Amino acid sequence: MIWETVRLSLLSVRRNVLRSFLTLLGIVIGVAAVIAMLTIGSGTTEKVKADISKLGSNLLVVRPGRPAGPGGPGGLDQATNPLGSKELAALVAHLSGARAISPASQKQVRVIFGTESLTSGVTGTDSAYLDARDWKLVSGRPFSDSEIRSGTGVCLIGETVRQQFFGAGDPEGEIIRVNRTSCKIVGLLEPKGYTGFGQDQDNVVLMPLAAYQRRIAGNRDIDSIYVAADDRTPTTELLPRVEDILRDARRIPPDREDDFSIRDMTQIADAMASATTTMTGMLGAVAGVSLLVGGIGIMNIMLVSVTERTREIGIRLAIGAHEKHILIQFLVEATVLSLLGGIIGILIGLALAGLASLTLAIPFAPSLAVILLAVGFSALIGMVFGFFPALRGARLDPIDALRHE
Amino acid sequence: MSGSLLITFDKVWKSYGQGEATVHALAGVDLAIRSGEFVAIMGPSGSGKSTAMNIIGCLDTPTAGTYSFMGIDAGRLDRNRRAMLRNLYVGFVFQGYNLLPRTTAVENVELPLIYRGAAARERHDLAMKALAEVGLVGREHHTPAELSGGQQQRVAIARAIVTRPTLLVADEPTGNLDTARTHEIMELLTRLNTELGLTIAMVTHEADVAAYAERTIRFLDGHVASDAVNLEVAQP
Structure with a gap:
């Protein structure tokens, strides 16, 4: 009986292709939006996590200048006491729980090879x-x-620097000019792609810190010190140790605030990831509203369908259909319609998400749970919004229904 | 024509509206139809013949009085019980055929069997047989739009008899047909009446259509004005 009804409702969908299509549109758009949003959202979250871990996992970054806070903008100001080799030496000598400690000074500099030139992030380290x-x-x-x-x-x-100057060729042993000093290439870095913020992580040149300080910066300052925690030490434990050693090395009296900042990249990663998750949830909710609107569309069309088929209902009642037969018929029809819309919506949503993952270079992360939820939700919408019109049809008086033109 | 009593009206009233505006479509009608009879019901518009037919077909219930169908007090049954009664014992043929559009002849004929819960194979076989009985072999998979008026009415008759009903209720069955088609349909009904012993109650306003029946009941202003055996039954 139920299969029969499903078959009949599919027939009725097929007999009214245009009307069925218009009805489906709402659900299709709603489900497609939900699926696309949630899939792109979780892809973005993965991408952000991956990006942050590219910055270095369990990484602390020390910079001169007061930390940013409610007191006003942090970072460099004219009175800042720069970092130097004594802070680096103190950390290397006294810090436990670190896997690697490395200084870095950085500047955007014009790099030249032959007649080609490129502005690149040059780091002394x-x-x-x-x-x-x-x-x-x-x-x-x-x-x-x-x-x-x-x-x-x-x-x-x-990689970007190599491509600019050497194409696919081997750059090793070539000499490039960096800010009017020459520099011999001894190695090529693994490509890392763009960050989520659109920064090319492959447009870089690394050189020894001393060379950078002497030939490019013209001073002995260190812009930042990277401290990577080892596997056993959480960054939250490492951070106060770094702070103590640096206060000591910089001879900051106990009543004075730090004149340097330590950023925990892991915390930033977590914050970013949770921000994208929240964003995904909100976009999903907005898309969910469009599903609701789609459901109201189904109700509209089912009401039209009941009115249009009043005579058919009359015939069915006359030849012995019970109220429940009519009710089930229209309920199943509404459910089949919205399920059909749901399935088409899922396909379109996944296609959109796939397209987005190609163009935005984020991972394609479809979730079975989200898909099942969308299918279930669209079936539910069909039943809920189909119920009222179905009941209306079932309650018709067969004599009036037969007389209906 | 002397079967058992199938249908009895005992002082049946059917009233619409209230107070001053009350209209009595039927005003205390007494009536009896035996099983196997072929009865024509005639009368002008508003005479109550349609209301009487709706009650006979268990589509409607009397306001007062008793309608009994096969000895059952059908006038007091609820909607779903009357639906069951119609499904089991009554077939309907309408003036406008009332086939489901865009649905093939055989699917239309299968319809009443679906509500009996018959299996798909059985339904199909019975429907094909009923279509053969009304002379529509070869047209089973045509939709109503592909059939002539006479053929559509044959499909409707097949749908009415596929359940082997006791009673066939026909409401102006030839109202939309030309003379030649009218006689074909009436001959078919007559054959079903004599061969299957099907009781037929038929509303018509054409005397030559009514002439196919054995008995004519005339309604006027909610009363039975005359009830007579046809002396000259039209010969098939």
């Missing part, structure tokens, strides 16, 4: 930097200790 940031070399070698100490003109380049 040491050999622990790759470990601290979890970066790898595709070819070549890291800086040697003697190169670090003497500040030799050698460098590691990112």
